[in-house]
Amino acid sequence: MTGKERREQLLDVARALFAEKGFEVTSIEEIAHRAGVSKPVVYEHFGGKEGIYAVVVDREMQRLMDHIVSALSGSHPRELLEQAACALLDYIEGSTDGFRILVRDSPVASSTGTFSSLLNDIASQVEHILSVHFARQGYDRKLAALYAQALVGMVALTGQWWLEVRKPKKDEVAAHLVNLAWKGLSAMDPKPRLRTRR
């Protein structure tokens, strides 16, 4: 097997293991073993555990960001919200393991002292979008950060839950999330539908 191939295979195996057991508990030996290879091969390619983990996380972040950014085509915030929610659920469905990894906290991230979750990066993207909307509506821009966290938390935890139960269908989940975020509990649509989708 060529170097490139092996490298990709190792990344696949590692992603699955990190998703299943977390960073600390996963051992390099296990990664190597499951790839049908011996330990030093992993060191050859990635230099160590942090190394391979970093690559896995980086790729997954990239993947997720691409997914979401390319989905945002609308101008109205409600459309954007809908598209973002759909994109995230698509990502969760398509890269379940990756999502599981992103949701756990990173190993060294706590060394920064600050709130670790990688969802923070996403939240700050959302914050920018919201900030524009807020300015237009006359709300305090400072509050965009708060609402961004709230929205991201809403979608992320629901996504994590949906990952297990897989019911109702994805589009329906997205429609309800948008429904809640946009209209609120007081004025919810009993049977919300997606508007921009497909």
Add this chain to the structure above:
Amino acid sequence: MTGKERREQLLDVARALFAEKGFEVTSIEEIAHRAGVSKPVVYEHFGGKEGIYAVVVDREMQRLMDHIVSALSGSHPRELLEQAACALLDYIEGSTDGFRILVRDSPVASSTGTFSSLLNDIASQVEHILSVHFARQGYDRKLAALYAQALVGMVALTGQWWLEVRKPKKDEVAAHLVNLAWKGLSAMDPKPRLRTRR
């Protein structure tokens, strides 16, 4: 130092360490050392790492639940929401370390295979409350689970974020969360105020 005292002290130390570094990374030796005592003392009291962790988590869950349950006095769902949000933020403020622990995933929890976070227990409480409201409004009760996850995720991630930035003030954060959940982005109050609080 008497047995009871030592036990409590060890629990305090362990809570702080688990919050700071997570379960895997925290060692019994470190707990013992920081308590100014040697390893076997910890084993004497708790039998092992899982043992002391279990007690810490159990206490913290209890504490959180008590906090929230005792705060719920209203009848209108909006009041309940407001009270719950306030209670959670109070808890976060008062037991920062405990909240950090509850938010991380538990060590053996992934062995169950199912979605690990302890927030799930809270979500199912919320689900019951929502379910009543949904029935009254003619919504599909099956959807209460989804909306419960969404609401819990919203408050939890915002709480985690607020833990770091500590701004704006707690009551204000609660007011905005209720604002978003109740009225939605489309009809938000620019300067929401708490209604039931104090």
Add this chain to the structure above:
DNA sequence: ACCGTAACTTACGCAAGCGTAGGTTAGGCC
């Protein structure tokens, strides 16, 4: 046919950390 390199191996050194065995202090109780 020969050499070099790329892919991979076995085998080891080493540190961290769990859990335990056995011994030591000290204070209450008869």
Add this chain to the structure above:
DNA sequence: GGCCTAACCTACGCTTGCGTAAGTTACGGT
């Protein structure tokens, strides 16, 4: 005063898992 027990210690065995050193196969180019 002698004894028992509760609280604690030092010291050890053992496993796991990281990272590395040195050797082996196989294939392509000259």
